[in-house]
Amino acid sequence: MRSWLNNIQWCPWCWDTLIIWAIKKAFEELWIESHKRVVVSWVGCSWKASQYIDWYAAETLHGRTLPFATWVKIANPELTVLATWWDGDWYGIWVGHFIHACKRDLDITYIVMDNENYALTTWQASPTTPIWAKTKTTPDWNTSAPFNPITIAENAGCSFAKTADSIKFVEMKEIIKEAILHKWFSLVNIHQACPSYKRW
Ligand SMILES: Cc1ncc(C[n+]2csc(CCOP(=O)(O)OP(=O)(O)O)c2C)c(N)n1
Ligand code: SF4
Ligand SMILES: [Mg+2]
Structure with missing residues (x-):
């Protein structure tokens, strides 16, 4: 554990x-063999996730996490496939992949680290930014209401859509296990708490 934290x-x-940490603990507690674990990610602050998880891993192109994860699962259904994505990418730029992954309903666990802004590109508004929030692209205040990813996922056919909170570790880990x-x-x-930019 020390090595990845360092x-x-x-x-x-x-x-x-x-x-x-919660993802790693969840897989350990479920006794999923390490050679059957795959994590797929892409670009964003959180893309480094796949570098800190020592399973089979792929860092794909911007927005291509789910198409890539879909083909990993189809190629080898024995694998437990975890895909990580972020609010700006998933709910904004590549939202089409999200809708169709919900509709296709393959056995992929999809974790979105939702910090309510584009953090790597230094603080622009994303689809989940609160309506009154100030960011670089909404210097006075955000004029459009955030959308609800859970409702959208359910309406698109997703049979498991839940929220968790990064500051509630045990609850977050249990939801990931579920x-x-x-x-x-x-x-x-x-x-996801992002103290550098999410100041609301
Ligand atoms: C094709 C392409 N377009 C744009 C970018 C620039 N870019 C890098 S990260 C990012 C989004 C970051 O926001 P988010 O998805 O919320 O991830 P976070 O950094 O907040 O974890 C963008 C647009 C890129 N890398 N590739
Ligand atoms: S605190 Fe925010 S800006 Fe810093 S690495 Fe985390 S998500 Fe990125
Ligand atoms: Mg973000």
């Missing part, structure tokens, strides 16, 4: 670290 390159106060055990597509939208 390699962390997020802001020292970033709650992504707790999310990764999602892994769910044998269809599962979404866990984690409210």
